[in-house]
Amino acid sequence: GAGVSQSPRYKVAKRGQDVALRCDPISGHVSLFWYQQALGQGPEFLTYFQNEAQLDKSGLPSDRFFAERPEGSVSTLKIQRTQQEDSAVYLCASSPRTGGATNEKLFFGSGTQLSVL
Amino acid sequence: AQSVAQPEDQVNVAEGNPLTVKCTYSVSGNPYLFWYVQYPNRGLQFLLKYITGDNLVKGSYGFEAEFNKSQTSFHLKKPSALVSDSALYFCAVRDSSGGYQKVTFGTGTKLQVIP
Numbered sequence: 001g002a003g004v005s006q007s008p009r010y011k012v013a014k015r016g017q018d019v020a021l022r023c024d025p026i027s028g029h030v031s032l033f034w035y036q037q038a039l040g041q042g043p044e045f046l047t048y049f050q051n052e053a054q055l056d057k058s059g060l061p062s063d064r065f066f067a068e069r070p071e072g073s074v075s076t077l078k079i080q081r082t083q084q085e086d087s088a089v090y091l092c093a094s095s096p097r098t099g100g101a102t103n104e105k106l107f108f109g110s111g112t113q114l115s116v117l
Numbered sequence: 118a119q120s121v122a123q124p125e126d127q128v129n130v131a132e133g134n135p136l137t138v139k140c141t142y143s144v145s146g147n148p149y150l151f152w153y154v155q156y157p158n159r160g161l162q163f164l165l166k167y168i169t170g171d172n173l174v175k176g177s178y179g180f181e182a183e184f185n186k187s188q189t190s191f192h193l194k195k196p197s198a199l200v201s202d203s204a205l206y207f208c209a210v211r212d213s214s215g216g217y218q219k220v221t222f223g224t225g226t227k228l229q230v231i232p
Contacts, residue, residue, distance in 0.1 A: 004160070013127065033219075041119075042207055042222035043161070055217060091160060104149055104168055108160030 003107035005091050012115045013082045021077045021112045025094030032075050033106065035091040036068055043091055047076060082116045089113050119144040121208050121223035129229045138226045139172045140208030150191040151209040151220065152182055153202040161207060167191060168213075178202070196231045 005024040013019050025032050030051055035043035036059075045059040051072035060067070064083075069075040079086055093106040122142045123163060130136045149168055153161040165176025172184040182193045189197055208223045 027230045035222075040224075042224045045219045045221065048217065048219060050217065056219060059219075060156075063226075093161075104151070104166050105163050106161070108153075108162070110158065 004092055004094050004107050006090075006109035006112050008112060009110065010113050010115075012117065015083060015116055016081050017080055018078065018080045019114065021079075021090050021114070023075045023077070023092030023094075023109060024095075024109055025073065025075070025092070027073075029094035029096050029107070030072075031095040031097065032076070033093045033095075034077050035093065036061075037089040037091055037111070038084060039088070046077070046090075079114075082114075084116050087114055087116045119210055119221045121210050121221055123206075123208055123223035125226050125229040126224075127229060128177045129231060131231050132200055133197050136153075136193075136195050136198045136202070136228065136230070138208075138228060139205050140191045140193065140223060141189050142191060142208070142210040143189065143212055144212045146212045148191075149180070149211050150184060150211050152176065152180070152193050153207045153209060153222075154192075155205040155207065155225070157204075164193070164206075173199055198228075200230045200232050203228055203230045222225035 002116045032049040034046040037043045047067045048056040049069040062079045066078045089111040091111045093108045122141045151166045154162040155161045165174050167174050167184045175181045180195050205225045207225045209220050211218045211220045
């Protein structure tokens with residue numbers, strides 16, 4: 001596609017519900033990142049995929065957060081038993097190459113705004 | 118650990134005046150440095166990057182940034198601000214050593230250009 005696509009654009013969940021957020025990266029992009037952006041803050045790293053391999057999940061805040069990219073393209077971020085503190089914008093970004101000197105531009109989607117009531 | 122500091126939550130500048138948005142960084146090795154801009158309800162858009170070479174890098178929309186290793190700074194600049202430059206600006210860093218390294222973002226600076 002023309003850019004990184006995320007869906008849904010907005011998600012309202014009741015506390016305790018499970019949610020799934022989808023990211024369609026730019027076709028052919030090897031690297032995929034998930035970031036969490038709280039109101040008034042910068043993006044905070046959650047996890048990184050190189051193709052289908054999840055190489056870094058050090059930023060996931062708890063075991064309620066789970067991400068996958070089974071075929072190396074579309075990725076899903078799942079949050080189980082949502083809590084109010086999970087309310088944030090979840091950003092997906094992709095990049096054409098793996099880590100290294102030439103992989104230095106992230107293409108971001110518009111994000112999914114999650115509100116947990 | 119790597120980090121970025123953007124000391125100003127907001128910068129106000131009159132249209133036509135030069136603008137500077139400040140950024141300092143901390144990283145173990147040599148840095149790769151970036152600026153991204155975020156418009157309301159939009160994702161972040163890449164502006165420019167410093168990888169190596171010339172300390173003054175030029176990017177999109179007339180923006181430039183100067184890498185200063187001794188001051189560990191990477192301030193964003195533009196000679197003449199436009200009202201349309203009003204947005205949220207994020208500085209970011211990653212360590213250049215090794216292979217994959219995650220990118221760490223600052224907390225952002227809101228730029229307000231006053232007509």
